[in-house]
Amino acid sequence: MFTSEPVVVIQSAFIYQNERIVLNDVNFSINKGEFVFLIGRTGSGKSSLLKTLYADLWLQQGKAKVAGFTIETMKAAERPFLRRKIGVVFQDFQLFMDRNVQENLMWVLEATGWTDSARMKARVAEVLMQVGMSTSRDKMPHQLSGGEQQRVVIARALLNEPQILFADEPTGNLDPEVSGQIIELFHEINKAGTAILMATHDFDMIRKFPARILKCENGYVKEQPQV
C-alpha cells in the first residue's frame, strides 16, 4: 500500500541513559527516501538517539513512530518485526567470523522468517551485487578488507528491503578513501529509495555529499543549515 507517512516521527521525546537526560524535547521527522546526517560531539547523544529509534533504548518520555511501529509502547517481543523494516549498520562490523559471507547473510534471513532456501540464496546474491561484493560470497570475513566487510554488513542490512537504514559511524574504522566509497554506496542505496539516518564525525563526507543535517548539541537536536 502506498503511503506518504514519514518513516520516522519523533515528538516531545526525552532520551535517558540510566537516570540522566541525554537529549531533551526531541522533535523531527524523516520522510521516505530522505538522507539525513546526524552530527555532534562525542557524548552528545547521537548513538542514544539512534538506539531509541531502533528500539534498543527504551523511550521513557515522548513518542516515536518508525516504519509504522510505535516505539514508546513496543514490547521486546515486537522488536523483531520492527527490525525487519529497518536496517542497522555500526562502526564495528559484527560479522560472524567463523561463517562465510553467504552464511552470514543466510543466518539473518533464517532469523527473520525466510524458509525457501533457493529464494534466500537468490536474495543474498541480489544484495551482494548491490554492494559490489558478488565475487566474495564464499569468502570468510578475515579474507576481506575493512571496507569489504562493511559492504557485507550493509548488504546484510538490506536483506529485508528496509524503509530506513540507521548507520552509527559506519566509516569510523575505515581510511578516508574507503570511507568515501562506503558513503557513495549509501548514496546509491538512498537513490534506490531507502531513507538513511547516519551519525558521523566526518565533515569531509558531509561536504562531499550535501544532505539534511541534524545536530545533537547541549542536550537538544537541532536542524542545521546545510554546508
Ligand SMILES: Nc1ncnc2c1ncn2[C@@H]1O[C@H](COP(=O)(O)OP(=O)(O)OP(=O)(O)O)[C@@H](O)[C@H]1O
Ligand atoms: N549504556 C550507557 N549507560 C550509561 N550512560 C551511557 C550509556 N551509553 C551512553 N551513555 C552516556 O550518554 C551520553 C550520550 O552518549 P552517546 O553514546 O549517545 O553519544 P554519541 O554522540 O553517540 O557519542 P560518540 O560520538 O562518542 O559515539 C554520554 O554522556 C554517555 O556517557
